[in-house]
Amino acid sequence: MTATKGLEGIVAAESSISSIIDGVLTYRGYNIDDLAENATFEEVAYLLWYGKLPNRAELAGLIDQLNEYAPISNEVINQIKTYPKDANSMAALRTAVSSLALYDAEAGDMSREANLRKAIRLQAQLPTVIAAFSRIREGKEPIAPKKASSVAESFLYMLTGKDPEKVAIEALDKALVLHADHELNASTFAARVTVATLSDIYSGVTSAIGALKGPLHGGANEAVMAMLEEVGTVENVENYISTKLANKEKIMGFGHRVYKNGDPRAKHLLKMSQELGKMTGNLKWFEMSVKIEELVTGQKGLKPNVDFYSASVYTTLEIPRDLFTPIFAISRLSGWTAHILEQFENNRLIRPRAEYTGPTHQKYVSIDQR
Numbered sequence: 001m002t003a004t005k006g007l008e009g010i011v012a013a014e015s016s017i018s019s020i021i022d023g024v025l026t027y028r029g030y031n032i033d034d035l036a037e038n039a040t041f042e043e044v045a046y047l048l049w050y051g052k053l054p055n056r057a058e059l060a061g062l063i064d065q066l067n068e069y070a071p072i073s074n075e076v077i078n079q080i081k082t083y084p085k086d087a088n089s090m091a092a093l094r095t096a097v098s099s100l101a102l103y104d105a106e107a108g109d110m111s112r113e114a115n116l117r118k119a120i121r122l123q124a125q126l127p128t129v130i131a132a133f134s135r136i137r138e139g140k141e142p143i144a145p146k147k148a149s150s151v152a153e154s155f156l157y158m159l160t161g162k163d164p165e166k167v168a169i170e171a172l173d174k175a176l177v178l179h180a181d182h183e184l185n186a187s188t189f190a191a192r193v194t195v196a197t198l199s200d201i202y203s204g205v206t207s208a209i210g211a212l213k214g215p216l217h218g219g220a221n222e223a224v225m226a227m228l229e230e231v232g233t234v235e236n237v238e239n240y241i242s243t244k245l246a247n248k249e250k251i252m253g254f255g256h257r258v259y260k261n262g263d264p265r266a267k268h269l270l271k272m273s274q275e276l277g278k279m280t281g282n283l284k285w286f287e288m289s290v291k292i293e294e295l296v297t298g299q300k301g302l303k304p305n306v307d308f309y310s311a312s313v314y315t316t317l318e319i320p321r322d323l324f325t326p327i328f329a330i331s332r333l334s335g336w337t338a339h340i341l342e343q344f345e346n347n348r349l350i351r352p353r354a355e356y357t358g359p360t361h362q363k364y365v366s367i368d369q370r
């Protein structure tokens, strides 16, 4: 038995949800470019869960359900109030999602209908949890959700208490569309492994949040912004990047396990970063990002992934840096739960093997003789 490091190239599941063959990303057969230009996040979530685009009535029904489920229990709000003010935002989200299960009367119901309701409930409640955490740590009261026409609108409203501008809602909505699913990425795989033991949907999502947190995966968007802030100016970029590459350090937001010729989502985020920068009169982060791309692609041949330009997009929307990965989780929740439902439909325990490389034939030595 020989191990494949990082399971590279191993096909570990059949799935009809999304595909990234030949550098083309599709959700249920729809090209991401088409969806990014035309679909809303709610249409995409419906597509992932139900396998088809919704008609008007179906979409309105989903939006109603999201509005109905958005409030979270006082017990969970009170727990969030006990979190340290400097808690890591993804750790806070992971803990709060785990708590949500305790107050969901359907948590133990494993029927498909109940699991679908839980998926929609989680989709509705993740933004509420993140916004509540963000306000509570600033010493403010959380803002209860109000009837909104989209997850993006609802989240931005709960974060600030102000009705968000149309341009901000549309930008966040497009970012959510772009992040919704991505075949067997690490967090989705973690979710599928967890529920393949016939554990519940909350356990699967909690595992996924833990996996998304890491900087080699979803955590890279925050790390990109930390880098941009550290570099500070366009003039500093060249020296910073050349030094990092000479020291064989990784540049966050570049490279991908599967895409070697570029991530099809990055161009959409680049365009948004530029447009939002122009609109707000602050193109600094965009210009720095373009310069970094030029150098990293020029010197290493590495292309930006989905996390690279999303950093400047979210910053231009005035979203705090440590909420970038939680926002990724809001979007990817739709994909995670679609995969969890798919896993349950045709389940088998996921249990690979390890290539043993440790010592053999050891003789037990009593504790006094060690």
Ligand SMILES: CC(=O)SCCNC(=O)CCNC(=O)[C@H](O)C(C)(C)COP(=O)(O)OP(=O)(O)OC[C@H]1O[C@@H](n2cnc3c(N)ncnc32)[C@H](O)[C@@H]1OP(=O)(O)O
Residues within 6 Å of the ligand: 006, 215, 216, 217, 218, 220, 249, 250, 251, 252, 253, 254, 255, 256, 257, 258, 300, 302, 305, 306, 307
């Ligand atoms: C939503 C997402 O999860 S997208 C990915 C987000 N993650 C990041 O942006 C973090 C930075 N990127 C990386 O760490 C990697 O490219 C990953 C984790 C995304 C993919 O990793 P892998 O397929 O395992 O590639 P691996 O890390 O083995 O890299 C292969 C080679 O490219 C180099 N490399 C890969 N990414 C980078 C990078 N971002 N900067 C500099 N060098 C890099 C590695 O150092 C390695 O070089 P070597 O062969 O000389 O040792």
Ligand SMILES: O=C([O-])CC(=O)C(=O)O
Residues within 6 Å of the ligand: 181, 182, 184, 185, 186, 256, 257, 258, 305, 306
């Ligand atoms: O697929 C991956 O390995 C990572 C990724 O781009 C994603 O999860 O969106």
